[in-house]
Amino acid sequence: MPRVVSLYLPAWPTDRLRRSGSSAAPPDEPLATVAQDGARRVLAGVDAAARRLGLSPGMSAAHAGALVPGLHLVPVAPEADAAALERLGLWCQRYAPIVAIDPPDGLLIDVAGAAHLFGGEASLLTDLSARLERTGIAARLALADTPGCAWALARFGAGGIVPPGGAAQALAPLPMAALRLGLEALRGLRDVGLTRVGQLVDKPRAALRLRFGPELLFRLDRALGREPEPLTALAAPETPRAALRFAEPVGARESLERVTADLCARLVSELERRGLGTRRLDLVFTRVDRLDQAIRIGTARPSRDAAHLARLLAERLALVDPGFGIEEAVLTASRVEPLAETQESHLASHLAAGPQVPDLAALVDTLLVRLGAARVYRLAPVESDLPERAVRRVPALAAPLGAVWPADLPRPVRLLAPPEPVSAVAEIPDAPPLFFVWRNIRHRIARADGPERILGEWWVAEAETDLTRDYYRVETEDGERFWLFRDGPMEAQGRWWLHGLGEA
The missing domain is CATH 3.30.1490.100 (DNA polymerase, Y-family, little finger domain)
Incomplete structure (x- = not known):
């Protein structure tokens, strides 16, 4: 089943001008493109600042100039807009292979079969939206089973994700214009009191076809997935x-x-x-x-x-x-x-000194396909004293970052995020506890090592200036190992926390 993202760019002409440097308008001043409509000059596109001041496409340039004296006007350039939209479409192929142009201000992306590489549909939309926002492109996104439904939600709804099979419910409250109908059809529907898509569901199809022609039902069926809507995918000529x-x-x-x-x-x-x-x-x-x-x-x-x-x-x-x-x-x-060619020599491999490092690329590729990129990673050390900052996720086969684990500071195999509070009793200051209670279970300590004092990183957060933790590696009478810390001296009524399980 297709899962299509409609990427709507409400201010594409002006966003393109600002990104290309073709406009001299400062970022905080209104900008609009102007086109010739017979003897009149009208606004073809407006940016967010101009829209907030009451300007909209179709308004005469003279009227717009009177309303907003500082308005910057640039002649419309549809060829440049179309070429830039195609380049944006090719860039969007990082998310899915099927990307189609939806002129003049949109793209359609079929993400079925590709969303798992980004951690799911929601993560894909979040990543795409954030990247566009960082580059100064205003966008509204919607994802649905059909291009028609996604297009309607992006332009006439709140956007977001429509669950599979939910197209009819999502389209019901939208205006008839969401079906991509012509002005004549919209006027005819309005004349008989049909203003919302949901009003068509209970109407006899034969009567609708007789009165409004086949276009209305064709558009409705495409939006609902009853009629196929093929997408013509972009392709860069130099791509292998x-x-x-x-x-x-x-x-x-x-x-x-x-x-x-x-x-x-x-x-x-x-x-x-x-x-x-x-x-x-x-x-x-x-x-x-x-x-x-x-x-x-x-x-x-x-x-x-x-x-x-x-x-x-x-x-x-x-x-x-x-x-x-x-x-x-x-x-x-x-x-x-x-990827350069490499010469392999069986004799050299037999004579090579030391153990051979296995190539895990094939295994990692299989796991990526089956589990998704978000679930396949390794932990790399980071130069930080605080345990929760001492590791980060990196790609499974990423090159070493240079940091190493201190051999004399063992760490548990599993950290709890966040640490969980425990009740503990110690006899004297700086001594490890005799026992602690975690999740209503009492653990009596047989062996312990510590304290290892860790101070806050004041250069990261000012609130950590006075942060102090005393960590203890403990082993219970049952042989279980834990990593405990107290967040202050005993005389200051420091509390006990469990931060790790097991030991590396």
Whole structure:
């Protein structure tokens, strides 16, 4: 099932001008583009500052200038807007392989089969929205089963994510313009009191077709997913790709696996010729009804191993719905990096001194496909005394960062975030506790080591200037190991906390 993001850019012409430096308007002053409409000059696009002052597209330039004396006007440039929109669409292929232009101020992105690489649909939308905001592009996003529903929510609703199968409920309160109807159809609907999409549900389809023609029902069915709406995907001409067209449609899982292996072999040959390795592959199947089915996989390192890449793609083939058959398949290396040839010598490997480090790239790639990038990582040390800041997540095969664990300061295998309060009793200051109670269970301590005093990092947060923790590694009579700390001296009534379990 498609899952389509509608990316609506309400101020695209003015945002493009500010980003390109083509406008001399300061960031805090209103900016608008102006077009010629017969003998009149009208506003074609306005930025957020101009919109807050009451300006809108279609208003005459003379009227706008009278309302806002400091308004900056720039001639409209539709060709430049369209070219920049296409470049933005190619950039958006970092999120999914199927990105289509929705002129003049939008994009459509089918993220089915790719959202897992970003931790899910919500994380993908958050990341895309944040990146656009940082670059000065105003955007409104919606995600739904169909392009029509996502388009309507982005422009006439609150945006957000529509759950699978929820298109009808999401569209019901929206105005009729959300169905992408012409002005004549909208006037006719308004004349008979139909102003909301939900009002069409209970109306006889034959009567609606007779009165308003087939366009109304066609648009409604597309928004609800009853009629397919193919997307024409953008493709950069210089991107390495391999394609196959079939004389007869295919659809069996075994056939798709053979096609995938063939495409990988062809693509690897092209990558070898260019001296590249792929870090991300997009496989797009075009069905006989012109709907595209896409899957995406990523690799931890640049790769040209055709068999390995085919196995990774085969893991995702279960997401492909072949419908009545697939007539074309295109495999694209949407992210590549230089990869030089290496000469392997069996004799050198046998004579090499010391243990050989196994190559974990294939295992990491398989885990990335099955679990998603957010769940595959390793912990790297960070130069910080506070335990909760002493590690961070990095990609599983990332190069060492330079920091190392102090050999004389062992740490537990698991940290609790945040630390949990415990009740503990110690006989004398600076001595470890005799026992502690955690989650209503009493633990009597048999062995202990400490204290290890850790002070706050005042250069990170001023509130940590007086922070003091005394840590103790303890072992109970049952052999369990814990990491406790007291957040102040005993005479200052410091409280006890449990921060770690086990020991490395």
